[in-house]
Amino acid sequence: MEILVCARRVPDTSENEITLNSAGNDIERDELVYSVNEPDNYAVEEALQIVAKAGGNVTVVTVGGEDDEEILRREMAMGAHHGVLISDEAFNGSDGRGIATILKGFVQKGNYDLILTGVQAEDGGAQVGGMLAAMLDYPFASLVNSIEVLDGRKLKIGREIAGGNREISEIDLPCVLSIQTGINEPRYVGMRGIRAVASVPIPTYGVSELGIDPGAVGEAAARVKRVDYFLPQLGKGAEMLEGSREEVIDKLVELVAAKGGLK
């Protein structure tokens, strides 16, 4: 089975407090720690587990710039066979549909049985996988939390639906699946693994290699554009308990007891 995993490098929200820059038009990106988008990591692990049983290769692709090579190497250190960077100035400012258009161009250059994405990026809209599938006329399933390879170019998949229930379906290959976190336990990648793939060449594809109409991608084609960022105010805001830890605990216990929170 030839599997393509579409991955992204994003600011790691477990490592960063996301704040706004002084102009308010972007988040403060200096000193941000970036890593591979968490659900994408589960997608790569799932791909590796499938080829371990069914044979084949795992290719990880990302649309971005030079800095994004690091996540390709990380996923190659996990065991992915190939990493591909899709990069071109013409792609800058693409919206979700633009990214899906670019990936479609890449998919059509290869011969993939299965295409996986993470369920959603930290700054994304859970959109590229479903759009890519529709552009390719492949079947699609989102929020996938189990995959079993069946005979006859089919998969049996589970989707996460409300209340922790699972919807089980059969899906024809080739297809696109968006992978939910928790589907597996992504393997650990050590420094040794990263070093082992440090000098593996990573091919780069641009507009001309992929045969994409530059007018269909990039900022000019984007119908959806972020105007600015702002800090949300969802509720009235909590009463913050301050003071020494002992004082805070005394006050908290009093409040919780008053609300019936202590037996």
Add this chain to the structure above:
Amino acid sequence: MARIFAYIVHKGGVADDSAAELAAAARKIDAAGSPTAVVTGWGAELDSVCNALRGSYAEIWKIANESLAYPNAELVRKSLVKVLPQGSVVLISHEHFGIDLAPGLSVKMNAAFVSDVLGIEGSEDSHLKVVRQEFGGQVSAHVRCDISSGAVVTVRPGAFKPLENAPAGGSLIDKSADVGALTAGRRYLQTVVAESGDVDITQHSVLVSIGRGIQEKDNVAMAQELADAMGAALSCSRPVVDAKWLDKSRQVGSSGKTVKPKVYLACGISGAFQHLVGIKGNPFIVAINKNPKAPIFQVADVGIVDDLLEFLPELTNKIREMHNVPAKRTA
């Protein structure tokens, strides 16, 4: 102004709560217009949903097709593409079905797509200005969407309050004949209902709930000790289940359980909306988090910025002292 449709999710013959929320969202796009509900399905359940919607929509389009008896997103998409006019704005609830349906629908309708919208600031010159959240709700963004060729918009559940003066007495239009036979590359087999687990968190009035901030599996015991001291049950957010530190039956949120406690102690939980939607009944929420900017502090009643791993044992000891249980010595 483009015509606005609201795709109605339903189950067991009853429309989802989002049906009324989508009508409210449509009003924010076009204050003068009246959205049309579009409903797919089969049989008596479909008829019952369509009839009920006459109380909240001025017009209802019904698509009856035996293959749509179970909502398979690919089949629903194909039916909508045949029925909906080009250039329409289609609103869909951002839950597991909408996430499955909407991106592909936007491609096939050649419409713009914007997802998980929680605010609509109006439209002008064929552009729609909406509010989304990014980075787990830590920041919001204004997004401008060109709807000159139509748009598919998924709307966050609970973000729009149902209208008080919803148009009623809606007319029902049967569009089934436009659809014909449908086939899909994905076929529904069955639904596996979640196991109940050893503890039923939906039945507890006090929950100690842990998130990513608990950091590692060995620290879960510390939260369990606090829960025991309080007479509470231990629940969690998604990352704890993903890491296999607690069973799925302990998860609060859109893909887990909906709980209605009196007191909810959110420990190391950032407060993503997928988690918050699982907390109902307006409980007293205490948030303990080392990140003062965590969104949980906006919805909590009381907040504490501290290191969880130091704070929890001390809190446990304090509660034990009150119950005259000797404080446990921690290393």
